[in-house]
Amino acid sequence: MPKRIYLLIIGIGLLVISCCPQNTKVVLIPEPGGNVGRLTVTNETGTVEMNRAGEAIVVSDQKSAPSPPEIISAAEINADFAQVLAVEVSQPEHFVLYFKSQSTELTAESEARLPELLETISRNKSQDVSVIGHSDSTGDYQYNLALSKRRAIAVSGLLIRQGVPASIIQISSHGEKNPLVKTADNVSEPKNRRVEVVVR
């Protein structure tokens, strides 16, 4: 008899868990820089737009209208999202470093950006840094492929010398085939003589 009662209790428990309506809660929050984006929430009842920081909407199912957007407090946000906010991964950051013509030597302006790049790698605790070499279209294809590779290796060497582990750096090179500014062949274009560094 007591066994049946247990089963009954378990059964009711399962029923309560499975019957409860599903909910979707959406909260728009500012980017780290403070900018606030825009979201739409659409179901069978129509579309609601959100565009203010801290604005929240709850939708209970496809056939029910979403709750009117309402700004909620930081404490209310934390009640649901403290864990995911604590582990939130930051967005990759891109750096573009430029080179002197036909050279693996950085321009003075780009060299001056190295401390900022290193600081970003350490702040984001990055374990994945892509270093992608490019060239302009002066010279032939193979030459530029090799030059862009040497540029990528030069930048990765600078990072490694400053303490970035070689194991987290991935080097690739695109030669002249991925220009920032499209040009005809054999055109010297400072904006295309570059290495892009993506810090993930």
Next chain:
Amino acid sequence: MRMCCSLFFSFYLLVQMSPAALAQTPFIGIFKSVSGEVVLINSQNTVKVLPNMKFAQGDTIRTGSDSSVGLIFVDDTVISLGSNSEMEIQSFLFNPVEKDLSFVTRLLRGTFSFISGQIAKLAPREVQLKTPDATLGVRGTRFLVKVD
């Protein structure tokens, strides 16, 4: 007993096969931080997620209790999952030159933080996050979602 052994053996085969199987699919991003119990499920198998592992279109990612994971997509979109969460990447295309852009994800349960990337900038209409109750259209950039 025999049944049990053969089940175990097929599971062993699946786990053994997985790195090769994963390497064949074009990757669309990497897992950044992994904590606790996190698995990736695709059409072939289920694998334990490790930091810096790659994922592809069609993959489902699931976290257990006291677990979390961050996904960085090649278009710079970042999705972080809290405990007991599950999402499926239904479609991801990032080919800005040919204007092939799409990002459709199903958020099945749990908590999510979302920071939109290039696709939302270039083709906002192509970004859809589906939950059981609604579809979110993303015009940028950072928001939280809880599905329970």
